[in-house]
Amino acid sequence: MEYWQKLMSKSFTDGATLARCLRINKRDLCRVEAEYPISINPYYLSLIREKNDPIWKQCVPNIHEIRQTTGRIDPLLEEKYSPIEGLIHRYDDRVLLYVSNACAGYCRFCTRKRKVGIKEKILKENDFIKAFRYIARHKAIRDVIISGGDPLLLEDDKIEYYLKYLKKIKHIQIIRIDSRTPCILPQRITPKLCEMLKKYSPIYFNTHFNHFQEITDASIKACNMLADSGIVLGNQTVLMAGVNDDSHTLKRLFEGLLMMRVRPYYMYIPDAVKGTYHFRVSIVRALKIMRELIGHTSGMAVPRLILDLKHGGGKTPLLPRYIVKRKGRRYVFRNFENRKFYYADIE
Ligand SMILES: *Cc1c(COP(=O)(O)O)cnc(C)c1O
């Protein structure tokens, strides 16, 4: 057993034990547990500094998860866009491969709350072969995202098996791996894994940090190891009420990520998923935060703000308004400092 697997085996996975460890009442935890799985590994748990801090809120169940009646279990209609088991084909040129529903911890805000952690489900060999054939048949697909759950909870051999197969398809230009492990279980990033991934360049790796408290010596080391292996690192953040919905927190997070060679890629408005409404942030608030970031830190530290439209509408970028008005050739702009500028010579 590798060290990361040992850590995983020591995860808190039941409400009663977790409640004892956190010295809180077990009643709420056990009620949530009946509906959504719990799992917090000892590393991520050690990042909690106090009750209800941003780490706590992301991993400790909250009674609101089961009290809410709004939201859907699959607002993005991922199941509808799944032509075969384990494959989501929403955009012509790229597909998402759902290889495992296990994660290194279950995030309370997860968009795929309906399926992660509920009875372990790994993409069956047979289904992978079908997905592989589908991708091979569809020449427009040039980008394959290996996702989940968390694909890095699979063993190195299994991941290599997927990569090896996908590499055989001529029209696949890039492979992406989506994994939260550099943040939530950085011990998963081992020299052996990096050696293996290196062989399948170009690999793009999107990880998932939401708060600067998640930036630790261990996570910095993990990201540096990946970057040293020639992997291009990006980060997807979920904007969440009470966790990271202010520009100071995000600035510190995004600047910290750049320092560990991770480029902030997307920041999501939370999806309308049932059981996650206590994390919702309004578009108005999100745009205000973007205005406080754009121009106030390196452009590279500012991810694109994304709303994934309901009913499978797809990812839509949102930007604050910089054009105040236009009259003929005259535009009025608002600059990053919120001052007005007039231009009269632009078509
Ligand atoms: C997000 C997503 C992608 C990738 O979108 P990009 O904008 O290219 O990062 C692909 N397929 C599905 C189903 C997705 O949800």
Ligand code: SF4
């Ligand atoms: S690691 Fe990702 S897929 Fe897994 S529970 Fe967290 S947000 Fe969901």
